[in-house]
Amino acid sequence: MNRRALLFTAVAASTIPAAASAAPNLAASDLTVIYVGGRDCPPCIQWKNTQKAGWLASPEFHKVTWIEVDARKLKEAYQKRYWPGELKPILDQIPRKGGTPRFLIVKDGRIVSNEFGGNRWVATMDDLRKLLG
Secondary structure, eight states: HHHHHHHHHHHHHHSSSSSOOOOOOGGSEEEEEEEEEEETTTTHHHHHHIIIIIHHSTTTTSSSSEEEEEEGGGGGSSSSGGGOGGHHHHHHHHHOOOOSSSEEETTTTTEEEEEGGGGGHHHHHHHEEEEHH
16 A cells, blocks of 8 residues: 555656645555645755655555645645545644644544654654554
């Protein structure tokens, strides 16, 4: 499932200006990790350059559904058009819709971890490891 989502991300990124990288059935996976970023966001770019490859190669990545909401501009990241289908209820749960990068962990359709800022990736991974047991 993760490889398929990753393939969809590559295809979507090349054909769609900016969108969620996948709109999977959130109920299909026990845990979903959602990255929210903007292509013009320096901290997002830094996270992608320093952390993303390690994340994609990690054992944790292969145990979750991974979704990227990557808007053209960081100010657009929380617009509903970037949160299709089953992602809209997740967007509705975010109390403050601003700031990128944001890392969400969703379990059973509910946000269980909501971290904002590139320096909060470590906290996200700590939360994820606890949830994975």
